[in-house]
Amino acid sequence: MSIYQEIILEHYRHPKNYGEIKNPTKKIKLTNPLCGDRIEMMIKLVDNIIVEIKFQGQGCAISQAASSLLTDYAKGKSKEKLKKLDREFMIKLLGIDLGPNRIKCALLPLEALKKLLI
């Protein structure tokens, strides 16, 4: 197993920022239409900086690990900086090559985050 696969499994088993925020600034629920997996993400914003971010839901190892890694990255960052994140960023964050179906799993948390930043 590669180091990246191990990191993904570790985040899947022990996701960071899993749970709920009391009184979030915004929250959103999204479903991956291909598999029905769901993610709920919520943020607390202060002066356009994400001071708290959490997610919950059911999903495959890739979507859960991507949510864990992305929420960790987003904490403490500005809305403007996070709005620029794209598909390439998610691939780098996960560190593995993803096929056309699996990439949707990785992009689900990014889509959720982007909608929260609108």
Ligand code: FES
């Ligand atoms: Fe459903 Fe990955 S298989 S999000």
